[in-house]
Amino acid sequence: MWQLKLYRDMVLGRKFEDQCAQMYYRGKMFGFVHLYNGQEAVSTGVIQALAEHDYVCSTYRDHVHALSKGVSPKEVMAELFGKQTGCSKGRGGSMHLFSAPHRFLGGFAFIGEGIPIALGAAFSSLYQHNLWGVPMSVTACFFGDGTSNNGQFYECLNMAVLWKLPMIFVVENNQWAIGMAHHRSTSEVEIYEKAKMFGMPALEVDGMDVLAVHEVAKEAVERARSAKGPTLIEALTYRFRGHSLADPDELRAKQQKAIWMARDPITQLSSWLIEQELVTQEQLDKIHREIDIIISDAVQFALSSEEAKDLYQYVYAS
């Protein structure tokens, strides 16, 4: 059942991130670690609408996007531990997850820099489709509300529409850019309205409702795949934790957090599935148990893997 697949993907993302917090506090992972709790419906809703040969481009908040695209929890966890078995061979860390086999473009730590990269992947797909008939791949590019104030966003909206690139801009509007409230940073708070000015189909969706996100994502994928051009999806969402694990999260009001936490995308979907009598609680519990095992296997794998080695490998490609 496809709804159950969405559910499973969200639970994987949530439990993975909870485990990361534990491991960070236990000194197993270091640096800036940005968790995704609360935003799972966006990653799952969009990425589960993609095919294997499609591309995903992410930011520094990238663990769950990588998992949704199929990168194994073991490889992601090992990367966070800095191990040679990590998806980036321990050279990247939390903000630089990559997996070419999964067409996961990355893990880009600077604001906005992934957007042109995604644009390039979309251009590459169009080029290869037009020149030698390769089936069209779609590129989904994720970034935040704060990032939508950066010039690369506008430059790429322009080029994506200009060349009708097979791309989906996914703005995860969680209303905060570290400590900068969205409405204090931007002249027009409706980000999707800005895309419309470029002639791009753009819409807003409830980012806490995975079914709604999935629905609009499927349409955007279809548009892109059939060479009709890009779409922007602005998903209204919220992060349940601080900006990163180093952030004490003292600025955001308790009431605001409470309102959003009450709309947890995972509990919303589970209630709906049970109300609709599509699943039993037992089925859902079973998923949780399975994922607990996957996560503890990932931690075991990361713990027992060897440290990254060979300082000079990968400076130049052969």
Place this chain on the structure above:
Amino acid sequence: MLHKLFMYEALREAIDEEMARDKRVFVLGEDVGHYGGSYKVTKQLHTKYGDLRVLDTPIAENSFTGMAIGAAMTGLKPVVEGMNLSFLLLAFNQISNNAGMLHYTSGGNWSIPLVIRGPGGIGKQLSAEHSQRIEAYFQAVPGLKIVACSTPYNAKGLLKAAIRDNNPVLFLEHVLLYNLKQEIPKQEYVLPLDKAQVVREGSDVTIITYSRMLHHVMQAVKQLVAQGMNPEVIDLISLKPIDLETLVTSVSKTHKAIIVEECMQTGGIAAEVMAQIYSHAFDELDAPIRRLSSKDVPTPYNGYLEQACLVQPTQIVEAVKTLMST
């Protein structure tokens, strides 16, 4: 079989041949298509290869450079033209973080077979902003290759090699060398990207240079030879990584070295070359290494001041003579 070409024509031949040979190769940048490139390097290529393979981009350096990187990661071989390489300061982030470092950061997941080329160096009274020597700014970025051509012959062979390389290559063409003419082979040839070239063999002193300053050096060498000296001249070609082996071999023979560059002295290419020779061949040296660089000032517009900023052939002659007498 030879034919006589301007450097810009030799560069165009290189791109044309590589585009014909490999459908993954495409050109992008400001005015590269219909207009033919601001120095005519891509003239008429769009009529042969179409608008998709000779892509005119909006004026958005950071984003179209990033786009080229994304395309390189996913199966294409982009050749970005910087209308003037100075403008690529706006793409510094993409060139350093994503072109230079991504192969490493991704643990080898992605390769970036990308060429970024265009006119660089100090032109004729273009003033400060259009006269940057970006090789100095970019030399610290790991994972980048930086190559400077100096003649129509090496321009063609090196650009072809750069396009075939699986790494990001920053390819410097000097704005004042585009109209240099030379007989070059009609048959295809490719030159190694990572080898310095001994342009003139000699025994007294090693003069190390690159790009347009090679021509200033050769003017000076004429005078030095007339005065009975026998300098060895090395064109660095690869500014990153530096071909240390060729430099050390030469210095071990001449025991004296002078570096002539167009970079500003502070943090220039010569600074790095000097440091490398000192750390690897100190015992071979009979005298301290001399370097002649541009002055540490924003390039002035006024013609006299501009010339005063640059190293002149007479200064090279004087510096070599002083070095020889130590």
